[in-house]
Amino acid sequence: MVTNLDRKTTIPITEIEQSAFCQTDDDLSSRTLQDEFEVGVRWQKLPISYMRMSPEQIEANIRVAREKLADRALILGHHYQRDEVIQFADIRGDSFKLSQFAAERNDVEFIIFCGVHFMAETADILSTPSQRVILPNLAAGCSMADMAQTDDVLDCWDDLTDALGEGCVIPVTYMNSTAEIKSLCGKNGGIVCTSSNASATFDWSYSKGEKVLFLPDQHLGRNTAAKMGMRLDEMILWNPFKPLGGNTLEDIKNAKLILWEGHCSVHTRFTVNQINEARVKYPDVNVVVHPECTLEVVTAADSVGSTEHIKNVIEQAAPGTTWAVGTEISLVNRIASENPDKTVFCLDSVVCPCSTMYRIHPAYVSWVLDGLVEGVVVNQIKVDDDIRRYSKLALERMLSVV
Ligand code: 13P
Ligand code: SF4
Numbered sequence: 001m002v003t004n005l006d007r008k009t010t011i012p013i014t015e016i017e018q019s020a021f022c023q024t025d026d027d028l029s030s031r032t033l034q035d036e037f038e039v040g041v042r043w044q045k046l047p048i049s050y051m052r053m054s055p056e057q058i059e060a061n062i063r064v065a066r067e068k069l070a071d072r073a074l075i076l077g078h079h080y081q082r083d084e085v086i087q088f089a090d091i092r093g094d095s096f097k098l099s100q101f102a103a104e105r106n107d108v109e110f111i112i113f114c115g116v117h118f119m120a121e122t123a124d125i126l127s128t129p130s131q132r133v134i135l136p137n138l139a140a141g142c143s144m145a146d147m148a149q150t151d152d153v154l155d156c157w158d159d160l161t162d163a164l165g166e167g168c169v170i171p172v173t174y175m176n177s178t179a180e181i182k183s184l185c186g187k188n189g190g191i192v193c194t195s196s197n198a199s200a201t202f203d204w205s206y207s208k209g210e211k212v213l214f215l216p217d218q219h220l221g222r223n224t225a226a227k228m229g230m231r232l233d234e235m236i237l238w239n240p241f242k243p244l245g246g247n248t249l250e251d252i253k254n255a256k257l258i259l260w261e262g263h264c265s266v267h268t269r270f271t272v273n274q275i276n277e278a279r280v281k282y283p284d285v286n287v288v289v290h291p292e293c294t295l296e297v298v299t300a301a302d303s304v305g306s307t308e309h310i311k312n313v314i315e316q317a318a319p320g321t322t323w324a325v326g327t328e329i330s331l332v333n334r335i336a337s338e339n340p341d342k343t344v345f346c347l348d349s350v351v352c353p354c355s356t357m358y359r360i361h362p363a364y365v366s367w368v369l370d371g372l373v374e375g376v377v378v379n380q381i382k383v384d385d386d387i388r389r390y391s392k393l394a395l396e397r398m399l400s401v402v
Pocket of ligand 2: 144
């Protein structure tokens with residue numbers, strides 16, 4: 001049995017920064033990068049000329065570079081990106097949709113991924129070897145992905161294999177994890193999932209093994225299993241800083257689902273109280289939330305799904321309807337402005353963007369595009385060949401079951 005008592009509990013740096021941009025005023029317009037650095041964040045440094053450029057100059061600069069690159073480049077934008085960035089995206093989407101595009105668009109030389117690190121890694125794994133994937137700011141990570149470190153997951157996997165034998169547990173990782181974790185799953189008969197296909201990947205996994213280890217988001221794992229009818233007492237939590245994850249051998253043997261103790265700091269801010277208040281204020285309100293919210297919040301909501309689901313369900317709703325949304329604020333604000341015939345608001349009155357998605361300031365986009373125009377590839381994301389092999393297998397399993 002491996003113990004990791006001597007390892008210190010560490011809070012991912014991305015988690016510490018999470019509140020840096022929380023405010024009660026909902027003006028999230030981009031300022032110069034130099035001004036944004038003043039809240040004390042530690043983002044990638046870039047040439048001072050880009051730091052000082054006004055938002056208007058940056059926008060004009062990006063337009064020029066984009067035109068010069070024409071169809072050599074494809075810009076993918078996750079729904080949580082700032083308006084000043086998403087306006088340049090050729091394709092917007094949730095993690096699943098963007099990964100499909102990365103796998104299909106073999107015709108472009110450069111994929112500029114306006115999202116976070118694990119998404120750019122996935123695009124690199126699914127694209128062809130001659131394509132280059134670029135992440136405009138290398139510091140754009142994900143605090144949830146940081147909660148599943150490879151050594152800790154390997155320790156957990158060894159403990160589970162010692163306790164249960166080989167082949168009993170199928171490892172399933174949420175897209176929000178490093179390529180190394182995806183590779184570990186692929187190598188051990190497992191699969192990747194996103195918020196839009198978690199149920200299908202659970203069905204696949206339980207047809208192959210008796211138990212599932214779900215990484216790294218306990219909430220998506222719990223919500224998906226509960227929807228399938230699994231009882232809470234059939235699930236255990238795995239705390240990587242405790243021996244056997246804080247469980248007894250008996251607990252492990254009896255569990256059907258082992259949930260890694262990770263979470264998203266943006267989505268765990270939503271509460272049942274906020275939903276109750278919204279229902280009092282707007283008796284006809286529809287509540288739609290992301291499955292990274294807690295089970296209590298998901299149970300109290302009317303609809304649950306990925307960022308693409310949230311956007312679509314509101315777009316397709318009747319004019320005059322009211323929507324309270326439990327997801328990241330940049331997306332909620334955009335849905336509100338694109339649906340002026342409906343009332344759309346965020347469940348949380350404090351405005352907290354995802355601090356890591358927010359790290360893609362338009363100055364970084366301008367910098368990497370200018371580099372490409374001049375023949376210089378900056379911030380390429382390249383996954384090692386040995387990691388690529390099995391992470392690709394786990395991703396291809398996902399793409400084939402949905
Ligand atoms: P989606 O796949 O729903 O876009 O979610 C990604 C994410 O990071 C949500 O926090
Ligand atoms: Fe990660 Fe949460 Fe941000 Fe999504 S919203 S990228 S899970 S920190």
